[in-house]
Amino acid sequence: MTHQASDDKDKDTKRKSGQRNGQEQGRGAASRGTRTADAPAADAPAAGVSRRRLLGTAAVTGAAGLALGGAGGAYAGAATRDDPPTALSTLGSGQVPFHGVHQAGIATPAQAHAHLAAFDLAAGAGRKEATALLRRWSHTARRLMAGEPAEGAPRDTGVALDAGPSSLTVTFGFGRTFFGRTGLHKQLPAELAPLPDFSSDALDKERSDGDLWIQIGAQDALVAFHALRALQREAWKAATLRWQMTGFNRSPGATARPMTARNLMGQVDGTNNPDPAVAADRKKIFVPENGSPSWMAGGSYAVVRRIRMLLDKWDKESLAAQEKVIGRRKSDGAPLSGGSEHTKPDLEKRSGGSVAIAADAHIRVSAPETNGGAAMLRRPFSYHDGFREDGAPDAGLLFVAWQADPLRGFVTVQRKLDRGDALSAFIRHEASALFAVPGGPREGEYVGQRLLET
Template identity: 70%
Template sequence: MADQSIPQARSTREAGTGVQGPVQALAPAGISRRRLLGTAGATGLVLGAAGAATGYAAAPSGATPLTSLGTGQAMFHGKHQPGITDPMQSCGHLVAFDLAAGAGRKEATALLRRWSDTARRLMAGDPAGSDDTDVARDAGPSSLTVTFGFGHGFFGRTGLEKQRPTALDPLPDFSSDRLDKARSNGDLWVQIGANDALVAFHALRAIQKDARSAARVRWQMNGFNRSPGATAHPMTARNLMGQVDGTRNPKPADADFDERIFVPGPGEGDPAWMANGSYAVVRRIRMLLDDWEKLSARAQEDVIGRRKSDGAPLSGGGETTEMDLEKTDDTGTLAVPVNAHARITRPDQNGGAAMLRRPFSYHDGYDADGVPDAGLLFICWQADPLRGFVPVQRKLDRGDALSEFIRHEASGLFAVPGGAAEGEYVGQRLLES
């Protein structure tokens, strides 16, 4: 939870990723979404398993004036799909679909064509199509990303069982699971993120309408993060427990980043169509905030293994200082408790297990007793979940101090293919194989 976050925003389009950073121009009143881009210069935990398994700060590279948020644009076409290495957005929707009765490969192919065209249009700041709802008529693209993945059941429904990756085998059971099957898994998964709530909703509505008779919504979850520019300087995000969350996420600049996060090409268990793709583990993790907030700040820090004020390890230093697992105080007590979340989830304590966390917080109201239904929509990316998510979660099952204050309520695993080239749709190499 406390040891990961997301990539820095970049100000120019990156080779192979199709990412273009925020543009700092302002749009005159009444300007169209397409015109807005031209005017702006558009050329141009685990809570549970993610904790300290990997990390790096999710803040944008510079404080962005709120008046310029709408001009940020991510590219649809590229080596990888958008929404993986892009900076974390302030609004998000996760939605899973099941193919409708009688729908198969033909219907799925047509659906992915529609979805890809809609995503490309909306990410460029254009209307969705002829029946656009105009919800985001006055807004720029607002760093919108739309990402598509396939669940385990998709392959049987489309007659593509031989193309199903071994890494997509169902996740094992964990002792901390209290999973609602109705809100878990699904044939298809869509991740939507944007820095404007209306832009994010507009994309969600367009994707749902495009499903038509081919697929039906299985579940949907809504999330949020701090808005870019809300702090005096860029900093790692905080979760709803108030903890700095994301210090040790892998960085795209790391020499082994692609090896850990993306599938390089055909290999053991990985079919050719997954080249440059990744695997997303999605977990709805409820935080038991009433219990957590009864703890003193010091007790909370002992649970996590990091200072609440700045995210520094309890062994001393600043947020990014390497944690000293052997350091003790004057009484011989370990500075970082043996069951602290950040200790247990360190990559060097889990065979080097690594994943890129890109979560959203959520709040779905209160129950009859006034208990908040709030927590983390945990999303982690890795080249192989059996070497990334699974070993860390198993380790957490055996004695993480944080487990007393969280509950895993929904889960999904999805194969996310590589990005679509110009003229392609997402999943084309699978569906036309």
């Protein structure tokens, strides 16, 4: 008798659970509208719970969701309860707007994971195909940056299905060759003139340049990869991948307090950056609203360099020698002239009869004071692509520098470095590209619309 009552209770529980699941699916379908049977939405309910429901209750913060862990029982239990979902952690809940005066991913603090990718328009593809591609890419980027799926399967692989936006940013740019292939010769900015050759260059042409460029950044590696995969699939027959590079930074929360990131040489990297919040610095980073060409208003020019570090050689140097090459203490990033990390280097200070910061120290040679005020916003990522045939690590820096005018920014500084920078003995520039990155899209616009619809 006891067993029978227990069985009846179990059946009744399952029946009620099924009714609630069906109601939940019905409400989800109604809110999403109709869709074709062969392309179900990626947020379609699975085991009675939709991704939209998982992210639902904390939408006011930009993202939220259910911490599922690895237990299937926790997932099934959540599907049959009306309890509000558990909020995502700070790492997953960060959201960056897609629309704005500037594209995301420029002034945005650099994330822990990144992908850089360049594409070439396919043979026969022109302005029409490029316009359709930028529409698709913008639509997908907007959704992903909001923590939404890239729409129905198979267009969304489900890789990041249970994650929040994780501060995802997607940034788009145009290479010099794009303008000839789309018949937009008259819109080619003078600032996209080819970069000059430098003595330290050993460039691989196949990993340089490109018609189109995408920069992806996120605090979660799966979210970053998911965005790369979704955008590559959206290229379809309009464009083919030319090159792709994967980078990383220190993860948020890995230090007791927020700190400037270190590169693979162990040096604090990015201390003397211009500040986008300061009007004078902003002019060095972004094209003004009345700038030329008009479609670049609010935009910036990105110099991308793959810089391999000769780490085995570097690691053989003493700490004192390494600090002399850079001009900063390795422990805290403070200049050798004294103070703390953010103390302005005193280039005139002398110690023991010689200048505290050597004449060929990296921070002296690259300082705005020694380059006519030239500056650029450096937003790099480290990379490690395994080991070379000689056993040395194939690792270094994916250097990304933003400026309103590359000739007055990167070119001016790199020419000076090329003539006498102590760091040059420990690095090799192996790939290079320059892209025009237009201003951010307004509501209802796609990236590049003001160029492609002129």
